Amino acid sequence: MERSQWAKVGGYRMRTDLAYDSEGHMWVERLGGGRVRVGLDPLGLEINGTLAQLAMIPVGTEVQRGEPLGSLEAEKFVGPLRAPLSGVVAATNDTVVENPGLVEQDPFGCWLVELEVLPGSVEDAELVEGPSVPGWFAEQVQEYRDKGVLAE
Amino acid sequence: MTDLGAPVELRAGPGRRELTVTGEGPAAARVSPDWVRISGASAMALRFRSGRFGRELASGGINLLLNYEEGCRSDCAYCGLARTRPGDYEDKSFIRVEWPLVRTDELVERMARAEDRLTRLCISMVTSPLAYRHTCVITEQIRSAVRTPLSILVAPPTLNRAKLEQFHELGVDMIGVGLDAVTEELFRSLRTEVPAGGAGLSWTKYWSVVDDARDVFGPWKVNCHTLVGLGETDRDLVETFVRLREREIFSYLFCFNPEPDSRLGGRPKSPLRRWRRMQLVKHLIESAGYDRDNFGFDAAGNLELLRGTTSEVEAAVADGVAFMTNGCPGEQGEPGCTRPYGSYRPSEQFRDFPFRPEPGDMRAILDELALDDIFEREVRA
Numbered sequence: 001m002e003r004s005q006w007a008k009v010g011g012y013r014m015r016t017d018l019a020y021d022s023e024g025h026m027w028v029e030r031l032g033g034g035r036v037r038v039g040l041d042p043l044g045l046e047i048n049g050t051l052a053q054l055a056m057i058p059v060g061t062e063v064q065r066g067e068p069l070g071s072l073e074a075e076k077f078v079g080p081l082r083a084p085l086s087g088v089v090a091a092t093n094d095t096v097v098e099n100p101g102l103v104e105q106d107p108f109g110c111w112l113v114e115l116e117v118l119p120g121s122v123e124d125a126e127l128v129e130g131p132s133v134p135g136w137f138a139e140q141v142q143e144y145r146d147k148g149v150l151a152e
Numbered sequence: 153m154t155d156l157g158a159p160v161e162l163r164a165g166p167g168r169r170e171l172t173v174t175g176e177g178p179a180a181a182r183v184s185p186d187w188v189r190i191s192g193a194s195a196m197a198l199r200f201r202s203g204r205f206g207r208e209l210a211s212g213g214i215n216l217l218l219n220y221e222e223g224c225r226s227d228c229a230y231c232g233l234a235r236t237r238p239g240d241y242e243d244k245s246f247i248r249v250e251w252p253l254v255r256t257d258e259l260v261e262r263m264a265r266a267e268d269r270l271t272r273l274c275i276s277m278v279t280s281p282l283a284y285r286h287t288c289v290i291t292e293q294i295r296s297a298v299r300t301p302l303s304i305l306v307a308p309p310t311l312n313r314a315k316l317e318q319f320h321e322l323g324v325d326m327i328g329v330g331l332d333a334v335t336e337e338l339f340r341s342l343r344t345e346v347p348a349g350g351a352g353l354s355w356t357k358y359w360s361v362v363d364d365a366r367d368v369f370g371p372w373k374v375n376c377h378t379l380v381g382l383g384e385t386d387r388d389l390v391e392t393f394v395r396l397r398e399r400e401i402f403s404y405l406f407c408f409n410p411e412p413d414s415r416l417g418g419r420p421k422s423p424l425r426r427w428r429r430m431q432l433v434k435h436l437i438e439s440a441g442y443d444r445d446n447f448g449f450d451a452a453g454n455l456e457l458l459r460g461t462t463s464e465v466e467a468a469v470a471d472g473v474a475f476m477t478n479g480c481p482g483e484q485g486e487p488g489c490t491r492p493y494g495s496y497r498p499s500e501q502f503r504d505f506p507f508r509p510e511p512g513d514m515r516a517i518l519d520e521l522a523l524d525d526i527f528e529r530e531v532r533a
Contacts, residue, residue: 049196049203050250052497071499075192075250077206078498152199 004108009134010141012042015108019129021084022136027108028084028127037111038069038084043140045107047149048074054081054100056092056113063087065125069113085125087115182219182253185286185293188275189217189251190259193492197269198262200254206498209507212271213479213489214263214300217251217278218286224278226309227348228332229341229415230382230408233278235348237414256290263298270300272480272488274328277307279351284310291322301325301488303480305377308361309352316361316368326480327365328404330377331358334384334392342382342416362401371400375480380430381408381422385453389430393437394444404478405434407503409495427503428475428520429455432465435474440464448528455526462529475517477504 005017019028025044029037045051056070063069068080069089091114096102103110128136144150194214195201205211227235263270275290277283287304294302304319305328316327333339336355344350365374376396380389396403409421433455436442448457458465468474479489490506501516502509509517 046202047204049192049201053499073497073499075203076196076493076498077204079206148199149202149204150199151202 007134009137010043012137012141014041014133014137016130016133018108018133019084019127020133020136021082022126022128024082024084025140026081026084029111031114034117035090036085036087036115036117038113038115039111040072040081040103040107041137042107043137043144045104047144048072048077048079050075051100051104054097054103054112056081056097057089059089059092061089062118063089063115065121081112083115084127085115085117086121087117090114090116183221184218184256184282185289186256187219187253188256188259188290189219189253191215191217191491191494192250192252193494195250195252195254198259198266200252200262205492207507209490209492210269211490211492211506212269212482213491214270214273215276215489215491216259216274216290217276218280218283218290219253220278220280220282222280224280225348225351226279226307226343226353227346227351228343228353229346230332230379230411230419231414232411234346234414236346237411239413256293260293260297263294263300267298267300270298271482271486271490272303273298273300274303274305274480274489276305277310279307279309279353281310283307284315288318288322291319291324295323299483301480301483303328303489305330306361306365308358311361313364313368316364320368324369326373326375327369328375328377328480329358329362329365331362332377332379332406333382334378334388338383338388347415363399366399366401372402375402375404375478377406378403379406379408380427381419382416385449386426386430386433386447386455387449387453390433390437390444390447390455393434397438402478403434403438405431405504406478407495409503424501424503424520425522428517429458429526431504432469432474432521432523433458435468436460436465439473440468457528458523458526459528465523465527465529469518469521469523470514472505472509472514472517475502475505475509475513477506 004015007014007016020041025041027039027041031037051074053073054070063083064086065084066082069083070081072079072081093111096110096112193211196203197211197214223235224233273294275287277287302324303326304324308329333342339355343353362374362376378392393403407422407427410417410419433447446459447455450456476487477490479491482488492506496503505513
């Protein structure tokens, strides 16, 4: 099994060996055989404030990219977790649904959903990966700082 | 409500976390006046904490809460800070939201920097022998650095008229009194005759502080918090709204939402229909001069009739202000203390709106009100 690669960007510890949905701040890990694991990156978590509840759609549901895989409720915010790729939900992580605080402790260690990716979905997705990740993420951090969403 | 896209069945676990003060380490020595708690929304507004609101809204109200090792000496049946509510004081929530602990001097510095975005400041006292003196210290600290109007939500057992006069001299603009329970019997059972002792909370004392505050601060500079859902009747609420209006005192309505593990933790939250109707009734009494005769009740005291002119009532509903958060205003009379998501979860319908309801909100409000069931038109008393 390959070792994870990490970098510190904008004050956050990021995995640079994963792909990221450029809008929803979901990370995507390719598991092989057309299956991916999806989770929330640390910025995607922090911008919402203290996490209160996670909800996922049932296994077997087909979603198109951008549609809700579930929802996230925080102290003062509620919103959808949008699918970074089109696919069929193959598994959901019931442990984090029951204890959402785990995701805040370890966003990369806590996947939310596994998807069986639909043909052509990866090519259509707007994923950031490889050497682009640190630069893209640093810009995102600055954007949210400018909006006043991040603590000083 | 946030658009979640196509309707799908969501599977939520039992894992709803009750949010409490966390991540600050031991709070033992961090007490007022050097330290205060601030509401989650205040912490976000001043960037002590990361986060955003579910709807686009600006929140310029900053709410402070005194903090003591022994906590609040009161033991109110519905309150998150009640002495007999299980858990350490520093881990307790208050009106169901987190209150992070911050250094007072850093808070004042941040408020001064953010002054142009702030609309109203409020210090909430707790029942403690130190509370009055420390409220004065913090008030002076704030007044020397920030111009934003300042309210105090007082702890009546700690006060008398002279102390209220001192608050006024220090530059406090408005006084709030958390009466909460609107009948003497209810007040006594929930706040006075309680397991840990009443700590000086009495119906008579609360009303004497209301009267003194009204004398000292003037008309429409005092507000009384009234909770809908503690076991009172609609008639009790109407009587209270009229009584306060006659003295030129605001009623600030709060919707009961059970605090987990409090003695009323198992009591259901106020039904939305009743809540919406009480919002409208209070608004008509306070802003349109409606009186007891405009309302009819069944034998149990439930509202069953609203008598009024169609144009007046329809205008009051359509205006939307009736359904906004009751809070002290900003300097120019704009909404000041809006407490977004203070008594409802972000995933629930707004109980009180921290902004003027939008057309989609108004459609929901009309459904919730079901006004045709109680409205007897054109019979303004």
